Amino acid sequence: xxxxxxxxxxxxxxxxxxxxxxxxxxxxxxxxxxxxxxxxxxxxxxxxxxxxxxxxxxxxxxxxxxxxxxxxxxxxxxxxxxxxxxxxxxxxxxxxxxxxxxxxxxxxxxxxxxxxxxxxxxxxxxxxxxxxxxxxxxxxxxxxxxxxxxxxxxxxxxxxxxxxxxxxxxxxxxxxxxxxxxxxxxxxxxxxxxxxxxxxxxxxxxxxxxxxxxxxxxxxxxxxxxxxxxxxxxxxxxxxxxxxxxxxxxxxxxxxxxxxxxxxxxxxxxxxxxxxxxxxxxxxxxxxxxxxxxxxx
Amino acid sequence: xxxxxxxxxxxxxxxxxxxxxxxxxxxxxxxxxxxxxxxxxxxxxxxxxxxxxxxxxxxxxxxxxxxxxxxxxxxxxxxxxxxxxxxxxxxxxxxxxxxxxxxxxxxxxxxxxxxxxxxxxxxxxxxxxxxxxxxxxxxxxxxxxxxxxxxxxxxxxxxxxxxxxxxxxxxxxxxxxxxxxxxxxxxxxxxxxxxxxxxxxxxxxxxxxxxxxxxxxxxxxxxxxxxxxxxxxxxxxxxxxxxxxxxxxxxx
Numbered sequence: 001x002x003x004x005x006x007x008x009x010x011x012x013x014x015x016x017x018x019x020x021x022x023x024x025x026x027x028x029x030x031x032x033x034x035x036x037x038x039x040x041x042x043x044x045x046x047x048x049x050x051x052x053x054x055x056x057x058x059x060x061x062x063x064x065x066x067x068x069x070x071x072x073x074x075x076x077x078x079x080x081x082x083x084x085x086x087x088x089x090x091x092x093x094x095x096x097x098x099x100x101x102x103x104x105x106x107x108x109x110x111x112x113x114x115x116x117x118x119x120x121x122x123x124x125x126x127x128x129x130x131x132x133x134x135x136x137x138x139x140x141x142x143x144x145x146x147x148x149x150x151x152x153x154x155x156x157x158x159x160x161x162x163x164x165x166x167x168x169x170x171x172x173x174x175x176x177x178x179x180x181x182x183x184x185x186x187x188x189x190x191x192x193x194x195x196x197x198x199x200x201x202x203x204x205x206x207x208x209x210x211x212x213x214x215x216x217x218x219x220x221x222x223x224x225x226x227x228x229x230x231x232x233x234x235x236x237x238x239x240x241x242x243x244x245x246x247x248x249x250x251x252x253x254x255x256x257x258x259x260x261x262x263x264x265x266x267x268x269x270x271x272x273x274x275x276x277x278x279x280x281x282x283x284x285x286x287x288x289x290x291x292x293x294x295x296x297x
Numbered sequence: 298x299x300x301x302x303x304x305x306x307x308x309x310x311x312x313x314x315x316x317x318x319x320x321x322x323x324x325x326x327x328x329x330x331x332x333x334x335x336x337x338x339x340x341x342x343x344x345x346x347x348x349x350x351x352x353x354x355x356x357x358x359x360x361x362x363x364x365x366x367x368x369x370x371x372x373x374x375x376x377x378x379x380x381x382x383x384x385x386x387x388x389x390x391x392x393x394x395x396x397x398x399x400x401x402x403x404x405x406x407x408x409x410x411x412x413x414x415x416x417x418x419x420x421x422x423x424x425x426x427x428x429x430x431x432x433x434x435x436x437x438x439x440x441x442x443x444x445x446x447x448x449x450x451x452x453x454x455x456x457x458x459x460x461x462x463x464x465x466x467x468x469x470x471x472x473x474x475x476x477x478x479x480x481x482x483x484x485x486x487x488x489x490x491x492x493x494x495x496x497x498x499x500x501x502x503x504x505x506x507x508x509x510x511x512x513x514x515x516x517x518x519x520x521x522x523x524x525x526x527x528x529x530x531x532x533x534x535x536x537x538x539x540x541x542x543x544x545x546x547x548x549x
Contacts, residue, residue, distance in 0.1 A: 047392055049548035065397075072394035081385030094308050098393040100301045142389065152392075 001055030003041055003205075015041040016052075017205040023181045025149070028172070030196035031185040032284075034292055038205040039185040040078055043154050046183070047073060059150060067150075072099060074143040074175075078154040078185075080135045084128035088119055088138055091127060092145065099146035113141040116171070132159035140171065151175055151182040157191060169195060193284045201291040208291035211284055221254035223280040226264075231272025238263035251280075302395065302403055309407050317372040317408075318415060321365050325419065329361040337426050345427050354427035361423065362510070365416060366442045367468070373408035373443065374450025375461040377401065378542065383458050387547050397547070398539055405451055405535070409443040431516060438510040441527055445506055448531030452538035455545065471500035479504060501534075502526050 003016040016038045023029045031039050044050040045057055048065025059067040067073075082091050092110045101109045114120050117137040122130055127138065136159040143151070153172075157165045172195050175182060186192050192199050193213060201208045228235060232244045241253040252260070264274065281289070336353060337345065344350045378401055381387045391397055416439040417432050424430045449467060453460035474497035480487035486494045505523040512519050 044546075044548045047388075049388070049391070050546045068392060069394060069396045073392050075388070075392035077385070077388040079385055079388075082389055083384075083386065094305070095389060095393065097301055097304050097308070098390060098395050100394055103304065146393070 001045065001052040001057050003038075003045060003050060004053045014205050016045070018055075019202070019205075019207050021200055021207060021210075023183060025181055026176070026178045027198070028176065028182040028184065028196045030192035030199035031183065031202060032187070032189060032192055032199050032288060033202035034187075037202045039202060040154055041205075042202070043152055043183070043185055046152060047075060071150075072146055072148050074146065074148045074151040076136075076139045076143045076153045076156050078158065080132075080139045082127055082138075084126060086127050087124055088127065088130070089114070089123040091138060092142055095142045096145045101145060109145060113144045116144060117141040133161055133164060136160055137164065140168070144171075149180050151180060153182075153184045153186075155186055156184065157186070157188060165191070189282070189284050189288055193282050199284055199287075201288055203292045209287055211287045213284070219256050220283060220286075221256055222283075222286070223254045224252045224260060225278045225280055226250040226252060226274055227276040227278070229273035229275050231267060231270065234267040234270045234272045235263070235274075238267050299396075299399070302399055306403065306407055309404055310411055313373065313408050313411050314415075318369060318411065321368040321372060322415070324368070325361060325365050328364055329357050329423075333357050333423065333426055351428055354423075357427070358420075358423060358430055358514075361419065362438075362514075365419065366439060366510075367446070369412050369416070369439075370442045370446035371450070371461075371464065373412050374405075374447040375454060375464055377404055377408075378451070378454035378538075379458045379460045382547060382549065391547060398542055401451070401542060402539070405447055409440065409447055412443055413439045430514070434513045434516065438513045441506060441509055441513075441524075444531035445501055445503070445527050446531070448533070448535035448538070449501055452534040452541070455538040455541040467501055468503060471497070471503045474500060475502070475504040502530055 001016065001019055002014065005013045005015055007013075019038075019042065021029075021042075031042060033039050041050065045052055046059070046064055048063070048068050057064055062070070086094070089110060092113060093106060096106055096110055114123055117140055119134060119137050119141060122134055122138075127135060130138065136156075140156065143153075157168050160168060169191075172182065172184070184192060184195060189199075197213055199211045199213065201211065226235065226249070228244070228248050228250050232248065232250060235250050236242050236244050239250070239252045239255065243251045245251065252263075255263070260277075264277070268274065333354075336357070340350070345354060381390065390400065413436050417436040420430050420432050420435040424432070446464070446468070450460060450464050453463040453467075457463060474489075474493065477487045477489055478494055478497045482488060489497070502523070506527050509519055509523055509527060
């Protein structure tokens, strides 16, 4: 599918171009890309808020808007936009009614999500008085009000503190289900690496590559940092081009996994002591840099 | 409309009353309610039935209508669709299993019903303090007003973020041009050039709405052609608004 915006003066901006992507039930798909890459446009297309200029888009065989209007989608948008004179509880009650939560379960369901996101102390507060992080938690809470087969998060940890960023991972893990597809658009490559099964890297409206998060490739060349306690010289001898820093960290140039293990084993055999081996870049970061051609945005 | 939307009406009705209709009601209280109360309190019993009292009551009623009907219909008609779209509320509302057209149809219907019912209450209250005014005819006049202004507001809201300014512009322009066309200066179409007459006739029939409302208050028979023109224009605009809502993307 493609999506082109046209201004009144006829100027065209291609937001999404020839994107082909499928997400299976049970899968968590990440969408990574720099600002303006087209992530949010893809999500708006998925929710039927926009229509593709060319190509097709379907959810379970249905046109997106028809699917959303029939079943609903758990969705956290990038920008939290709710009338700010609503209270936290009031907003959740309204959205729970629209989500189809039955009247007799309404209070219990609202209480459940308030408890899950620990926003109980803010339940009577107006949204305009909430911090960005707490407002974002209200956004997450409303997405959990209904059981859906599709979950879409657009920059879900934007504004969350580190504690809630970690808790968000638990929430996503708890949402995983065999019949549910989860899509997460994020700048945060570490977050995507931990949460998703695949990540589509998008830049300038095109999918540059799709990376499968199935563990490290044995043959991929990666640079490592090795924290050396003793025997640094033995390690330097095993890894040509490596540099031992004053702090005892050894920087190893890109090697494959068998070479890394053989070198480390040999050095350890001669008395080297190692406390940590850290990849300089994850496979996703490498793929992202190769695709986008710049550092993380 | 499904049950979840009907249940959502319990939020929409107070929203409309407290956040939108409150302003016209406060203005009405000061402009017509308070003077009426003082007038009835400070005059002798039976004054309201005297020719002078009847004249005063009718003037006050006309003032109330002039203030409440256009302003109430305006606040019920604009900033509904456009605000949801501009502020991004639609992302929350319409990721839920909600039909966009049904949601806005219900919103406008509720606004119309509350607007008309409140006007009925105002007229009933006014009548009990002054002289008899027909509540049901007044409510019919309010309904006619909302059909025209609400329909136009819905169309503009579906089309643009400037629905408020657009509605005022259309209303005022229509009023001026149609008054000029109807000017009793002995000239055909008030002496306006043909192209301006075409524009005046294509704009919302606000003069006809005024005429219809005056007939209703006076208990006179309505001109069916005028009635159909007003109803058709408002309903047509609303229908076109719904078509645009379906065809144009929510995110722009």
